[in-house]
Amino acid sequence: MMKKVYLFLISCLGLMLMPDMQLYAQEESAQKPAYITVTTLHWNMDKEDFDMDKWKAMEKEYFDKVTAKNEHIIGSGVYLHRFTPDNRELISVTVYPSWEAIDKSGARDGELVKEGWPDEQARKAFFDDRNSYYSDFHSDEIYAPMDNVKPLTSPGEKILLVRRSQLKFPQDGSYDEFNKAHTDYVNNVFKKNDLVKGYYPVMHAWGADRREMVEAFYVDSMDDLDKMFEKNNELFMAKWNTDELREEMQAMATKYFTGVHGDYIYTMVPELRK
Known part of the structure; x- marks a missing residue:
């Protein structure tokens, strides 16, 4: 033992x-990860027509039209519960090259959303459907890579x-x-x-x-x-x-x-x- x-x-x-020692090392290159945000989401357990394949297809569409094209995001991933205390949870991880990139990525997401779904009615329908898979509760943490x-x-x-x-x-x-x-x-x-x-x-x-x-x-x-x-x-x-x-x-x-x-x-x- x-x-x-x-x-x-x-x-x-x-x-x-x-932090001072580590963050200084990360600032040597703008392309190196400087901050990592981790958002813990929860499934909407009351959704009667829950379809995992449809959820994945919708998230892939969002990924292709927004996340993959956002130049302020240098890495991201989504991970589903396997063995954790809460079977409802999934986590979304996003990697940024600087603190400023966190703010800029939010604005850029908004631009890309409008480009990806130019019709306002279709856009609202897509995001209403996508959001229906999640509960209102989520939590966020920010980490510094080592x-x-x-x-x-x-x-x-x-x-x-x-x-x-x-x-x-x-x-x-x-x-x-x-x-x-x-x-x-x-x-x-x-x-x-x-x-x-x-x-x-x-x-x-x-x-x-x-x-x-x-x-x-x-x-x-x-x-x-x-x-x-x-x-x-x-x-x-x-x-x-x-x-x-x-x-x-x-x-x-x-x-x-x-x-x-x-x-x-x-x-x-x-x-x-x-």
């Missing part, structure tokens, strides 16, 4: 809240594991300390694990809990999710191959993290990924 504790704790190390990404490059539907953890803020902590540990871990575990098709660590920027950090793992299937953990553990034990090295890593992780975390599993909608 102890080696699995090591695996979980050290996988989080790169995500201590150090370094040490393993980009998702393989095509097709994916399983997304989202791990949310709580940070500590030690007085004697340093950016160099935790960033080195995270870089070492990602390079020697996630990037060497072929089952991890994509890995994206992010940290809280604006939202309900400043302690929150999030890691997103993409795999091909639920079977691969179990195998991913096993392979991660093998790679970790091979790299940190003595009790002394593992104890050093455990001490580092305990310094920066409370040990509290939650796991959420979603299914990607590949047709809606930019």
Whole structure:
């Protein structure tokens, strides 16, 4: 059991809240992700004529006419509940190159909507139908992306594991300390694990809990999710191959993290990924 504790704790190390250091790195290129918005939506459970195929076709039409053409959005995705506390939820993720792009993208969406549905009556009918699939309630969070990404490059539907953890803020902590540990871990575990098709660590920027950090793992299937953990553990034990090295890593992780975390599993909608 102890080696699995090591695996979980050290996988989080790169995500201590150090916003000035991280955001400066993101500003070097306008095309690099600077902010990620996550909107949690909920299905309208009272909709009697709910049709998943129709919903997907409508969202694909909106994606093709609006999201895909919006130059202020550099990435996006939609993910459906698989194993989460609320079966009604789905999440929409949007990636922006700057804070200004968030505001500009909203205005651009409005322009593209009118271009895509020039007839006002037809436009209203489409969006009334589209909106009928969702409840009125939604919530938003904004995150800042971290370094040490393993980009998702393989095509097709994916399983997304989202791990949310709580940070500590030690007085004697340093950016160099935790960033080195995270870089070492990602390079020697996630990037060497072929089952991890994509890995994206992010940290809280604006939202309900400043302690929150999030890691997103993409795999091909639920079977691969179990195998991913096993392979991660093998790679970790091979790299940190003595009790002394593992104890050093455990001490580092305990310094920066409370040990509290939650796991959420979603299914990607590949047709809606930019």
